[in-house]
Amino acid sequence: MPLLDILVISVALAMDAFAVSIASGITLKTVNWRQTFRLAWHFGLFQALMPMIGWSAGFLIKSLIEDYDHWVAFGLLAFVGGRMLFEAFHPERETRERKDPTKGLTLVVLSVAVSIDAMAVGLSIAMLGVPILFPACMFGVVTTLFTAVGMHLSKLITRFPHLSMYAEAAGGIALLLIGLNILWEHGVFSFL
Numbered sequence: 001m002p003l004l005d006i007l008v009i010s011v012a013l014a015m016d017a018f019a020v021s022i023a024s025g026i027t028l029k030t031v032n033w034r035q036t037f038r039l040a041w042h043f044g045l046f047q048a049l050m051p052m053i054g055w056s057a058g059f060l061i062k063s064l065i066e067d068y069d070h071w072v073a074f075g076l077l078a079f080v081g082g083r084m085l086f087e088a089f090h091p092e093r094e095t096r097e098r099k100d101p102t103k104g105l106t107l108v109v110l111s112v113a114v115s116i117d118a119m120a121v122g123l124s125i126a127m128l129g130v131p132i133l134f135p136a137c138m139f140g141v142v143t144t145l146f147t148a149v150g151m152h153l154s155k156l157i158t159r160f161p162h163l164s165m166y167a168e169a170a171g172g173i174a175l176l177l178i179g180l181n182i183l184w185e186h187g188v189f190s191f192l
Contacts, residue, residue: 048136083172
């Protein structure tokens with residue numbers, strides 16, 4: 001898998017974490033480095049582990065779907081990207097008061113929620129027969145960085161509430177384009 005594709009997927013997957021980190025920063029009102037570290041570390045760790053889980057599952061079922069694996073990869077990426085687009089333009093975000101989102105069960109739930117898409121991407125990568133270690137590490141590092149930046153940008157973002165919506169939409173579009181590129185590489189559009 002080309003490095004550019006891995007970077008684009010990394011950024012696309014990090015958009016959920018970026019949006020949640022901004023919302024968490026807004027909830028906290030005052031963000032310190034300890035909270036930033038906790039959220040960024042957990043989001044990055046889960047974003048690296050989830051594709052490995054998806055990739056492992058993908059290899060278990062690969063022989064069953066080898067002839068149409070590119071369609072499965074496209075379908076998963078299109079589903080995740082489409083969901084990200086939908087959520088970006090339907091921001092029915094949680095509005096009730098919350099405790100510190102960088103602690104306890106809330107942290108774990110948020111970590112799983114922002115990284116569940118990465119499991120589907122890991123499954124897609126398995127369908128392509130690509131090793132997962134480097135992409136998973138990139139997913140984790142990029143998500144860690146985006147989360148840390150998002151936590152500290154939250155003060156600026158409160159002035160422009162639609163910015164996080166567009167970031168999530170851009171991530172969804174990027175995943176859709178990568179899915180289409182997979183189909184292109186497998187000759188699906190050869191009639192064009």
